[in-house]
Amino acid sequence: MRRNMYSQNPEPLADASDTPQSSPWTAAMASTVGSVLEYYDFFVYGPMAALVFGTIFFPSSDPGVATLLALLTFAVGFVARPLGGVVIGHFGDRIGRKKMLMLTFFITGGVTVGIGCLPTFAQIGVWAPILLVTLRFIQGFGLGGEWGGAALLAVEHAPEGKRGFFGSLVQAGAPLGVILSSAVVALVTLMPREDLLTWGWRIPFLLSIVLVIFGLVLRMRLTETPDFEKAKDVQSQKKMPLVVALRRYPAQILSMIGLHVTDTTLGFMQGVFVLGFATTTLGISATTALIANISASVANLIVTPLAGAIADRIGPRRVLVTAIVVLALWAFPMFWLMETKSVLALFIVMTSNGMIVGTLFSQQASLFAKVLDPTVRYTGMSVGFQTATVIGGGFGPLIAQALQNSAGGATWSISTYLVIVALIGLVSSIYLTSQRASQKAHGSTPAEPTLQLTTTGLKES
Template sequence: MSSEKDSTRHSSPVKVALASFIGTSIEYYDFFIFGTAAALVFPQLFFPQTSPVVGTLLAFATLGVGFLARPLGGVLFGHFGDRVGRKKMLVISLVGMGLATLGMGLMPTYAQIGLLAPILLTVLRLFQGLMVGGEWGGAVLMAVEHAPKGRKGFYGSFPQTGAPVGVALATVSFLAISNLPDEQFLSWGWRLPFLASALLVLVGLVIRMSIAESPAFAAAREKQSLVKVPLVEAFKRHPKEIFLIAGTYLSQGVIAYIAMSYLVNYGSTVVGLQRGDTLMGVLVGAVVAAVLTPVFGAVSDTWGRKTVYFLGALMILLTIVPGFMLINSGAVPGFVAGVVVMYGIATAPACGTTGSLFSMVFSREVRYTGASVGYTISQIAGPAFAPMIATSLYAAFGTSDAVVIYLLVIAAISVLSVSLLPGGWGKAEARYNQEIMDRESDGEWSKAKEHETTPLPVPESTKA
């Protein structure tokens, strides 16, 4: 009965976008504070029997383990999101993420329980990965499918903005305790950002419970066009698109985690900066990204999603070398500028269009599953172990040149992948995609039967 009521009521696009943004910010805050802690405290607290380099590698490995569960989370939440509804899955993922993060903040260290400590840390990180694997797809679809006509790109950027905001919140939380004496920082200070998550999750839960189900999902349910096994159907209809999305997102995700985790450690241990200075660089970069992301989301409604994303992928490629030159300058302004250029500015066009672009690739009956699986495959292939790979490369060659080459290869893959995504370029693509979403939202057109192995027919209004 409640599901029927939920399908008949509507929430304003602004309310849904803000709910997606706040919820995603909280979930990414939870996910990202682990990365910062992995750079600053986990080597000493959970891997004290190893050398500093090995301890850092092991800490970054636990960071990467969380990504291994993300495809499973994408499949699991995608299945029920396409079968039961977007909203319910978002509530479950938020609560699950909060419980895992709270558990980390209360967990004993190696000095207290020995080897069991890193094992428990890894288990909780896997659970985090499972939860966040189902978060992204649902948050994006709720925002995009509720968005008014002609504004899919702008509203779809709100959940994406949650990622840099999550980075900023995570960085601020550690920046606030960075001046504590090392003894206090390592004994109890590092726990505070994890424990604070409980309050943030309560706020996000209240907001998410107040919004209505996605109109596109409600329409599909009413038309009884839901598919039995969304994962099988997604790979049947969109096999190429799933892997192209994975390649497209690769550089955006890798740069974010290199900035948030690896550079915090690199800046303090190699460049010679203070812990607070490296955190400040990430904070400024995250704030710049958060401001620019919705701007480029709005621009994509006119310029076209694929076009704007390609611009971002190309900017990432072109800023890696000058970004590292600034970071290696040894000066705080240079470090901050390098992070801002590579992360804050270059990733913003891609980040702003990710939600709407990736949603448009899939028909609504398998959209949650298809988008989530492609996105999480990319997370394993790229961001999962990027900080560990970068640390290993620097340890092996003694220079950041090896890290730069690694990032350039990743960026080139993304440029190629977005170029191969289906659809045109520029304003024609924007009009075409918008008409598809508008008709779908109005219940006039389902892509389920049409989108097999051939492109969708071009609407009359976009033909020359």
């Protein structure tokens, strides 16, 4: 009989291969550096778009219009993510995780360096913003396929019983990327305004070449994941992994979206809306707010692998449900504390948010992989994750601002919104960690094809 997928020693997908495999730690490091680069790129671009790009790429008689146009290029990267997840996920399921991860690293790293080399509007006119938007779209496309492959690289190389921990290491790359980007941006913004606009803004983008080289060296040393190798024969029969994933696993993918929206909404709301709220409404200095945001990332970095290790021992459901309940209970006190205008309260809020986001984020690589067959994992995970990123990251801060405006500046509407997001995440997490989701993911319902282990490998029946 099939063992429960959440037992300490679940039944392996197939017999161990004689082919030498990369160590779990090497795979985890190669995956994590991609997550670091992803969040470094995004959180370098945001401040630079707000502070610099309106002036040098979108000159206008109205500074507000110029800044708005510059920030719209930030949104373009989010729009491209689901498309990248679908296309790159398709080939990741067909020809392998490693090949696609080499491609995504070339795309994202190359584009980031390319942005740092772009001529400005003063140099080539309207072609400057056109090139910026184009590069930003390509970057978002590449990033859309990065997470799914990186998560699978770590999880599918990890030993059974420790996939939660090794999957969480990929997620820990996110706060590390935020910390690095915040530090670099803080340093370059200390420059005189003229130097910043002339050449200083290029430094954060060009520095990403260090991460790119380090990541490529690590990824070139990797072997393909064991799960992909064992399912290769079935993989080759999947002409359209997206169609198969949506047909066989619609509830799982919707639940992935519902779960990931919780942490991405809180995380991007803090990184964008809460920072603005602290500086403009509460009168706290921008430097203090940025340092508080870094403290949140440090807390996130510490909690994420810890939560992953705990989930390996007690199961992901207890970890996720606890974090989601805390999020719902925290939604109102978070703003009550901030409205005291105390710097200490701001640090408590930011640090607490980082801990909640880290706990929620820690489980998603291993959990999403568990509820999908290897033949469609890359595609299904990428679609669910990136769609939620657009909803929570792309629209979350805008929704928060709109709710506050409609409530006359009051924050109760934003807190209510967070509670609703938490409730959706609660239902989604319970479903994903249920035996029902486990059975459907392994094709045990009579109406669906299953993957069966035979003497010649995996076959679909």
